[in-house]
Amino acid sequence: MKQRSTTRNRSAVTETHSYVIVGGGLEGLAIAWSLADRGETDVVVLERGTLCSGMTGKSSGVVRCHYGAPSLAAMSWYGNDVFARAGEILDDDLGFQQCGYVVGVAANNIEPLRANVAMMQGVGVDVQLIDHDTMGSLWPGLNLEDFAAFAYEPRGGRGEAYLAGMGFAAAARKRGVRIRQSTPVASLLQHASGTVYGVVLADGTEIHSETVILAAGPWTSALAAGAGVELDIKAQRAQLVLIDQGVPTPVVPVLSDLSGLAYICREPNGELLVGNSDHSAPEYIDPDHYANRADESTIEKVVGKLGHRLPDMPDPRVTSSYAGAYDVTPDYNPIIGPAPVDGLFLAAGFSGHGYKISPAVGKLVADLVTDGKTDLPNVNPRDFRYERFAEGDPLVSLHPYAGAGEMR
Numbered sequence: 001m002k003q004r005s006t007t008r009n010r011s012a013v014t015e016t017h018s019y020v021i022v023g024g025g026l027e028g029l030a031i032a033w034s035l036a037d038r039g040e041t042d043v044v045v046l047e048r049g050t051l052c053s054g055m056t057g058k059s060s061g062v063v064r065c066h067y068g069a070p071s072l073a074a075m076s077w078y079g080n081d082v083f084a085r086a087g088e089i090l091d092d093d094l095g096f097q098q099c100g101y102v103v104g105v106a107a108n109n110i111e112p113l114r115a116n117v118a119m120m121q122g123v124g125v126d127v128q129l130i131d132h133d134t135m136g137s138l139w140p141g142l143n144l145e146d147f148a149a150f151a152y153e154p155r156g157g158r159g160e161a162y163l164a165g166m167g168f169a170a171a172a173r174k175r176g177v178r179i180r181q182s183t184p185v186a187s188l189l190q191h192a193s194g195t196v197y198g199v200v201l202a203d204g205t206e207i208h209s210e211t212v213i214l215a216a217g218p219w220t221s222a223l224a225a226g227a228g229v230e231l232d233i234k235a236q237r238a239q240l241v242l243i244d245q246g247v248p249t250p251v252v253p254v255l256s257d258l259s260g261l262a263y264i265c266r267e268p269n270g271e272l273l274v275g276n277s278d279h280s281a282p283e284y285i286d287p288d289h290y291a292n293r294a295d296e297s298t299i300e301k302v303v304g305k306l307g308h309r310l311p312d313m314p315d316p317r318v319t320s321s322y323a324g325a326y327d328v329t330p331d332y333n334p335i336i337g338p339a340p341v342d343g344l345f346l347a348a349g350f351s352g353h354g355y356k357i358s359p360a361v362g363k364l365v366a367d368l369v370t371d372g373k374t375d376l377p378n379v380n381p382r383d384f385r386y387e388r389f390a391e392g393d394p395l396v397s398l399h400p401y402a403g404a405g406e407m408r
Helices: 026-037 070-084 107-122 132-138 161-174 217-225 296-309 354-371
Strands: 013-022 043-046 101-105 128-130 149-153 178-180 185-190 196-201 206-214 234-244 254-257 262-266 272-276 317-328 335-338 344-348
Touching: 013 026, 013 196, 026 043, 026 161, 026 344, 026 354, 043 161, 070 107, 070 354, 101 107, 101 132, 107 128, 107 149, 128 132, 132 149, 161 178, 161 354, 185 206, 185 217, 206 217, 206 354, 217 317, 217 344, 234 296, 254 296, 262 296, 272 296, 296 317, 335 354, 344 354
Parallel strands: 013 043, 013 206, 043 178, 101 254, 206 344
Antiparallel strands: 101 149, 128 149, 185 196, 196 206, 234 272, 234 317, 254 262, 262 272, 335 344
8 A cells, every 4th residue: 555645734834836846956947947937936946955966966068969769859959059048048158168079880880870860950950970081170189990980969069067057046046936955855745635735844844836846866766656656767877087188188079989888078177078888787876875986997998998099198197087876767768747646747867868958858847737738849748758668668769879779
């Protein structure tokens, strides 16, 4: 039998709002801003720590539209536009740099690359196939021998997820949204019928709401389970390594190396951030207790991959490393939609895609909770529904890449 939290003491109610958002990370704050932008300002965001102090701060900040699912490509394209015009929209540039984004593949993935480029172009993305000479001019010194083809997004690049989250928070506050830090949520409130009508804070006080939006990353599952909603969302450890070549790296595109299964980004100080694109052996962790540095074996692997890709680094050295966690679903795509109990909306399981699509996530959630539909171009909300797993209809790439299908 499901255990439901119920109101025991009406005097414990501290406030009532139209919307309660649980989670003050990037997605929750983007949702808050989008609701306020629609005129829905009776919103409170509840963050257990400080804003963007969870996995948002661990994001590598890559902005790309290269996906095999049309809805995700379209959401990234929408997000790209918001980031590029952030000074106009949010009065803050959010740290976004359009340095470009390139996917390089070996011979076994030429056909999926071509098909994905055609699909992305079909939903409006500025992307093109380029040859080895063009790639060599975009990133001098890169070993291109084991690449067979490239796709280039000139409007892709790098940003700062933390700055984006704080930018959304500032804009939401200006419109009247309340944001409370150091306010952990202990459980959800339910009527006997199962309808969710608010939350219980860790200190026992209650906040009532017409709609509760769960956007708490890898911590979402535990809260949802208390309302009888089972979410298969795991925290998957992601290790990143920072390397100084010996001289500052010039401005170059982000490289998704699907031959070596790595991605390489230039940091603002000229160092290189190197991450893993091989998710065949995931490491699941407790998001509250895990090692915040890369393992020696991972560092050794990264050094080998980067040495192959950039063989002429003058004096390379590892300067630092860190680890975060993706909140992954079984199909490595987010759940965005109503839960199977009334009054509860889910926005979680972003599986590493969250930063680049966050502006679209905010709009999609705001559209759905207010109107039940969205006008986001080329985005089908059904793709992200909670029920897809039970229905045996996961959201997967139309043209997956051999060896790197999980996050594409």
